Amino acid sequence: xxxxxxxxxxxxxxxxxxxxxxxxxxxxxxxxxxxxxxxxxxxxxxxxxxxxxxxxxxxxxxxxxxxxxxxxxxxxxxxxxxxxxxxxxxxxxxxxxxxxxxxxxxxxxxxxxxxxxxxxxxxxxxxxxxxxxxxxxxxxxxxxxxxxxxxxxxxxxxxxxxxxxxxxxxxxxxxxxxxxxxxxxxxxxxxxxxxxxxxxxxxxxxxxxxxxxxxxxxxxxxxxxxxxxxxxxxxxxxxxxxxxxxxxxxxxxxxxxxxxxxxxxxxxxxxxxxxxxxxxxxxxxxxxxxxxxxxxxxxxxxxxxxxxxxxxxxxxxxxxxxxxxxxxxxxxxxxxxxxxxxxxxxxxxxxxxxxxxxxxxxxxxxx
Ligand SMILES: Cc1ncc(COP(=O)(O)O)c(C=O)c1O
Numbered sequence: 001x002x003x004x005x006x007x008x009x010x011x012x013x014x015x016x017x018x019x020x021x022x023x024x025x026x027x028x029x030x031x032x033x034x035x036x037x038x039x040x041x042x043x044x045x046x047x048x049x050x051x052x053x054x055x056x057x058x059x060x061x062x063x064x065x066x067x068x069x070x071x072x073x074x075x076x077x078x079x080x081x082x083x084x085x086x087x088x089x090x091x092x093x094x095x096x097x098x099x100x101x102x103x104x105x106x107x108x109x110x111x112x113x114x115x116x117x118x119x120x121x122x123x124x125x126x127x128x129x130x131x132x133x134x135x136x137x138x139x140x141x142x143x144x145x146x147x148x149x150x151x152x153x154x155x156x157x158x159x160x161x162x163x164x165x166x167x168x169x170x171x172x173x174x175x176x177x178x179x180x181x182x183x184x185x186x187x188x189x190x191x192x193x194x195x196x197x198x199x200x201x202x203x204x205x206x207x208x209x210x211x212x213x214x215x216x217x218x219x220x221x222x223x224x225x226x227x228x229x230x231x232x233x234x235x236x237x238x239x240x241x242x243x244x245x246x247x248x249x250x251x252x253x254x255x256x257x258x259x260x261x262x263x264x265x266x267x268x269x270x271x272x273x274x275x276x277x278x279x280x281x282x283x284x285x286x287x288x289x290x291x292x293x294x295x296x297x298x299x300x301x302x303x304x305x306x307x308x309x310x311x312x313x314x315x316x317x318x319x320x321x322x323x324x325x326x327x328x329x330x331x332x333x334x335x336x337x338x339x340x341x342x343x344x345x346x347x348x349x350x351x352x353x354x355x356x357x358x359x360x361x362x363x364x365x366x367x
Contacts, residue, residue, distance in 0.1 A: 004348075006351060032231055054195065062178035072092070072126055073095055073096065082318045127153050129174075133345075175199075181238060206223075251350035256288050272288065311340075
């Protein structure tokens, strides 16, 4: 069976070091907000090119705390994409703010920047571009729109650790960059974890308070916060993996390039952009997602050949049962709906063998 991803294969390359680091944390007796978390924050900030990085308990919390620290609250409108993981919208709703959706471009599955301005009202306070599947959204245009309308920009980088656009890392371009270390992510912990990157000292201080019950210590609480800390064990594991992230991402990109070489030109199949060469971005392929007019038949063929595949995502945000109150219906965001009907994600991970990709592509092309 070819799985969607194989975390054990990744662990094989780093097991001894991970085990040493985990043992050291356990022996240290310091498990929450200790030296490993501080070091991880320093190293991650350096890597992303951000002034501050604040480690939190998940990617969802990263979005929630960043939005809150930026002053987003009840009745504020936040524009984002209907083609994302549910968390992006959930984080807005935690604050009783209003998610406003703008349709996507069909090539990259990212928010269509030509659809943003028509959604802006006097209540609009922020934009959340999601670098979906590891492909950077069009940040130059998004930042221009935000500047013109005085909006905050919160990048959802849950899927894009290490992706660049315009020479900068995703997560360093907006007011805040929010990352997830859910185990399957390009940089994944052995449990939940998240990170907020910011440039502003005041914003960083506020997020540090919010993640720790509104307290900077000493049982003095200056605001109502949350329990949202990354733990030392996860930070220790992430420090080991952070050293390897460039090579992991490069291997993902090589696999994606091979997929594209084998699949492009096949009638009906649309391959994702690699973003290298003359393009101003680097896709890090958290997912390798193609479009196919008969994607269910593709999945069936793959299943017969003992190959896993997934649909990211089967239902856009505006048609989710939990979001019915938003009053949308089918047809409101045709590009996102078409994507949900046609996408299929194929196995991708750094250690995936080229022979498996060749086998997968033959199965896809046989449909
Ligand atoms: C686009 C996107 N945003 C947010 C999240 C939330 O991250 P977490 O699962 O760490 O809360 C995820 C992943 O799970 C995601 O894919």
